[in-house]
Amino acid sequence: MLQAGTVINGTYRIEGAVGAGGGGTVYKAYHLRLQKDVVVKRINDNWVNVMDSRKEADIIKNLKHQYLPQAYDFLKIDSGVYTVMDFVPGASLDKYIKKGYKFNQQQIIFWAKQAAEALVYLHKQNPPIIHSDIKPANIMLTPEGNICLIDFNVSLTSTPDSNISATSRGYAAPEQYLNLVPMNEPVPGESFKPVYHFNMASPLDQRSDIYSLGATLYHLMTGQRPPKAPQDKLPEIPLDLQGFDETLINIVNKMTRYDPRERYQSAEELLKDLNNIRRLDKKYVSYKRKKLIVNTVFPIIMVGALLLCVFGYVTMNKENDEKYDQLISEAANYAEKGDYEKAIENYSEARDMKSDNIEPYYGMLRIYSDQYDFDKVIEYGKDSLASHKFEDSSKKQRADFYYILANAYFEQENYDDAVSFYTKTVELSQDNSEYYRDFAIALARNKYVDKAKEMLQTAKELGLETDAIDLVSAEIAFAEEKYDESVGYFKDAIKLSSNQNLTQRACLYLCKAYNFLRRYDDVIDTLKNYESIFNSSRLRVAKTMSAEAYLNKAGNTSDTAVQKEFGQKAADLYKEAEALGVLSKKAKFNFATAYQYADDMRNAQEILNSMMKDYPDDCDVYARLAILEADKQSKLSNNLKNFDRFKEYYDKAIQLNKRNEASGTSGAYIDEMKRIMQDLKDKKWIGE
Amino acid sequence: MGLGMILMVVGIAVFGAALIGMIVSNIVLSSKGKKLKKLMHDKYGD
CATH class of the missing domain: 1.10.510.10 (Transferase(Phosphotransferase) domain 1)
Incomplete structure (x- = not known):
C-alpha cells in the first residue's frame, strides 16, 4: 500500500488511493514533471509472473485516442508493477x-x-x-x-x-x-x-x-x-x-x-x-422506400409515356401519309368520273393536311382546266404560287403545274404570260415533246416565229407526233401570214390527229385562216362538220366564228333578202353561242348587227340596251345605238322620221369618246356615226 | 381521331399525370421528411 506523499520513480507523487480493481489498487498521483494528475495503478501480483509487462507497456504507451487515457509509464518498483495513466475526471x-x-x-x-x-x-x-x-x-x-x-x-x-x-x-x-x-x-x-x-x-x-x-x-x-x-x-x-x-x-x-x-x-x-x-430506423427505411418508389416509378412512367407519345407521333404521321395518299387517289378517281365536287373536296382536305405538297394544287388546276374554267385556273394557280414554293416537290410535278397555267393563259389568248410559263415548264422538264409543241404555238401566236421554229425542232428531236408537227407548222405559217400554207398544214393535222384537243384547236385556227382568206363558206362548212368534236367552251367559239362568217357574207352582198337570211342565221348562231357562255363585247355588237341585218330592230335594240347597262361609259355602245337609231328612222316615212334620239346618242358617244381622244384613240363606231351625222346634216334632218 | 393521335393524347395525359403525381408526392414526402428529420433528431440525437 502506497502512502500519500510517496514519490515513485522521482516523478509521481502519490495523492491517495481512489479505488481497487480486479487488476490492482488505484492511486491518484501528481506527475511532477508534466504537472498534471495521473493515476497510478498497481497491477495485481497474480498477473506479474505471467505478463510480459515491458512489451505490453510499450504497446500501451503508444496509444493515443480521445476516448482512451494516455498511458505514461510502466514501473517495476520493489515487487510491484505499476502503470501510470491519465487521471480521467x-x-x-x-x-x-x-x-x-x-x-x-x-x-x-x-x-x-x-x-x-x-x-x-x-x-x-x-x-x-x-x-x-x-x-x-x-x-x-x-x-x-x-x-x-x-x-x-x-x-x-x-x-x-x-x-x-x-x-x-x-x-x-x-x-x-x-x-x-x-x-x-x-x-x-x-x-x-x-x-x-x-x-x-x-x-x-x-x-x-x-x-x-x-x-x-x-x-x-x-x-x-x-x-x-x-x-x-x-x-x-x-x-x-x-x-x-x-x-x-x-x-x-x-x-x-x-x-x-x-x-x-x-x-x-x-x-x-x-x-x-x-x-x-423503420420509419426512415419506410420513408426512403417511398421516396425511391416515387422517384423511380414516376420517372419510369414518364419515360414510358414519352415513348408512347413518340410512337403515337410516328404512327400519326404514318396515318396522315396514308390518309393523304388515299385522298389524292380518290380525288383523281372522282375527277376521272366527272364528280368534280367530290374531287375538289378531297383535294382541299389533302391540301389542308400537307399544304406544301403540290399534288392537291395540281389536282385542283386539272379539274378547273377540264371544266374549261381558265379564269379559275389562273386565279388559283397564281394564289398557290404566291403562298407556296413547293420546293419539296419534284421538277416534273412543278413542270406539270406551270404547264397547266401556261395552257390556261394560252386559252385566254394571253400569249405573253403563256410564253412565260411555258419557259418555266421546259426549264424544269426538258424531255416532254408536248411542252415544246405548245410552247412553239404560243411563241408563234406572239409572233416570235424564229423561236417557235427552234422549239418545233426540239420537239421533233424529242419524238413529237406528225399531227402535232403539222399543227405547229400551221401555226408558224399563220404567224408569218402564209395563210394558204397554214390551211394545208391545219387540214393535215386534222386528218391525222386522234387527239380531240389538237383537232379542236386545228379546226378553229383553220377557220381563222379561212377568215383571213375571206373563204367564209369554208368557215361555215368546216365548223358545221366538226361541231360534234367541240367541248362547250370551244363550241361557243365555233358558233361565234360561224356567226361572224354569216355576218361577213351579209356585209358582202347588197341583196337585202340575202342579207336578211344571213343576218338571221348569224343571229341564231349568236343565240346558241350565248346559251353556251357569256359573249364577248365584240360578239354582242355583232349580235346586234346580225339582228339589224335580219331587220329585227327590237332584238337589236334590246341587245344594245343591255350593253348600255353593262358598259355605261363605253362610247362605242352609244355610237352603235346611234347607228341603229339612224337605221330605224331611215326606214320610216319622212313625216315620221325623228332623229332626236339619234342626236342624244350621238352627243353621249362624242362626250365619252373625248377620253379616248385624250389617249390618242377613238371608238370603233365613232367614225361611222360621224359620217351618218354629217349625212343627216347635209340632208338637213339635223341642224348645224 | 386516328390511333396515332389517341396514343399521343394518352401519352401526354399519362406524362402529365405522372409529373403531377411525382411533384405532389415529393411535396408530401418533403413535408414528411422534415417531420421525420425532427423525429430522428429527437430519437437519436445529432
Whole structure:
C-alpha cells in the first residue's frame, strides 16, 4: 500500500488511493514533471509472473485516442508493477447505475459511438489490442459528457498464445470463460476473486470486446446487470423496451449474440451501424422506400409515356401519309368520273393536311382546266404560287403545274404570260415533246416565229407526233401570214390527229385562216362538220366564228333578202353561242348587227340596251345605238322620221369618246356615226 | 381521331399525370421528411 506523499520513480507523487480493481489498487498521483494528475495503478501480483509487462507497456504507451487515457509509464518498483495513466475526471458509469440513474437513448447512442471509435482504434493496432474488460466500471464519464475507456492493465494482444483473461462476470463474452481453467482457489477468510486460465482453442478477438460493450449497453438500457453465471445466456432486450427504439435494441442484441459468428465481426461494422442508426430506423427505411418508389416509378412512367407519345407521333404521321395518299387517289378517281365536287373536296382536305405538297394544287388546276374554267385556273394557280414554293416537290410535278397555267393563259389568248410559263415548264422538264409543241404555238401566236421554229425542232428531236408537227407548222405559217400554207398544214393535222384537243384547236385556227382568206363558206362548212368534236367552251367559239362568217357574207352582198337570211342565221348562231357562255363585247355588237341585218330592230335594240347597262361609259355602245337609231328612222316615212334620239346618242358617244381622244384613240363606231351625222346634216334632218 | 393521335393524347395525359403525381408526392414526402428529420433528431440525437 502506497502512502500519500510517496514519490515513485522521482516523478509521481502519490495523492491517495481512489479505488481497487480486479487488476490492482488505484492511486491518484501528481506527475511532477508534466504537472498534471495521473493515476497510478498497481497491477495485481497474480498477473506479474505471467505478463510480459515491458512489451505490453510499450504497446500501451503508444496509444493515443480521445476516448482512451494516455498511458505514461510502466514501473517495476520493489515487487510491484505499476502503470501510470491519465487521471480521467468524472465518475464511472457503474456509479451512475448504482445511483439509479436512468439513461436515455440519445445518451447511450452517443457513448456507444465513442466506445466503438475507441475499439476501432485499439483493434487496428499491430498487433490488435483487445481490451477484454469492458464494463460500466471501466467506462468513465467525463464532466464534458464524453466517455473514456479505462483499465488497460489487462488488455491482451490477439495472438494465438494469449492465455490470460480477467473476467468481469456478465460483461465478458462467453468465449472468455467458457473454456477457462480456474487459476486460483478461494482462500478462507479472504474475499475471493476467481482467476481463470483461458483455453487456447478459442482465442479472444474483437468480437469479445463487442460483446462486452453490448452487455454494458444492455445494463444501461434495461437497468439490469447481465447474469453472472457462465451458463446463463444474456437474454435479448425485448423490442418493446420503453424509451428505446427497435433500431438500437437490434444493434445491442446483435452485439451480445452468444455465438461470436453472429455478432458484429468488427468494431468498424458496429460503428457504421451506430453512425447510420437513423438509416436503420423503420420509419426512415419506410420513408426512403417511398421516396425511391416515387422517384423511380414516376420517372419510369414518364419515360414510358414519352415513348408512347413518340410512337403515337410516328404512327400519326404514318396515318396522315396514308390518309393523304388515299385522298389524292380518290380525288383523281372522282375527277376521272366527272364528280368534280367530290374531287375538289378531297383535294382541299389533302391540301389542308400537307399544304406544301403540290399534288392537291395540281389536282385542283386539272379539274378547273377540264371544266374549261381558265379564269379559275389562273386565279388559283397564281394564289398557290404566291403562298407556296413547293420546293419539296419534284421538277416534273412543278413542270406539270406551270404547264397547266401556261395552257390556261394560252386559252385566254394571253400569249405573253403563256410564253412565260411555258419557259418555266421546259426549264424544269426538258424531255416532254408536248411542252415544246405548245410552247412553239404560243411563241408563234406572239409572233416570235424564229423561236417557235427552234422549239418545233426540239420537239421533233424529242419524238413529237406528225399531227402535232403539222399543227405547229400551221401555226408558224399563220404567224408569218402564209395563210394558204397554214390551211394545208391545219387540214393535215386534222386528218391525222386522234387527239380531240389538237383537232379542236386545228379546226378553229383553220377557220381563222379561212377568215383571213375571206373563204367564209369554208368557215361555215368546216365548223358545221366538226361541231360534234367541240367541248362547250370551244363550241361557243365555233358558233361565234360561224356567226361572224354569216355576218361577213351579209356585209358582202347588197341583196337585202340575202342579207336578211344571213343576218338571221348569224343571229341564231349568236343565240346558241350565248346559251353556251357569256359573249364577248365584240360578239354582242355583232349580235346586234346580225339582228339589224335580219331587220329585227327590237332584238337589236334590246341587245344594245343591255350593253348600255353593262358598259355605261363605253362610247362605242352609244355610237352603235346611234347607228341603229339612224337605221330605224331611215326606214320610216319622212313625216315620221325623228332623229332626236339619234342626236342624244350621238352627243353621249362624242362626250365619252373625248377620253379616248385624250389617249390618242377613238371608238370603233365613232367614225361611222360621224359620217351618218354629217349625212343627216347635209340632208338637213339635223341642224348645224 | 386516328390511333396515332389517341396514343399521343394518352401519352401526354399519362406524362402529365405522372409529373403531377411525382411533384405532389415529393411535396408530401418533403413535408414528411422534415417531420421525420425532427423525429430522428429527437430519437437519436445529432
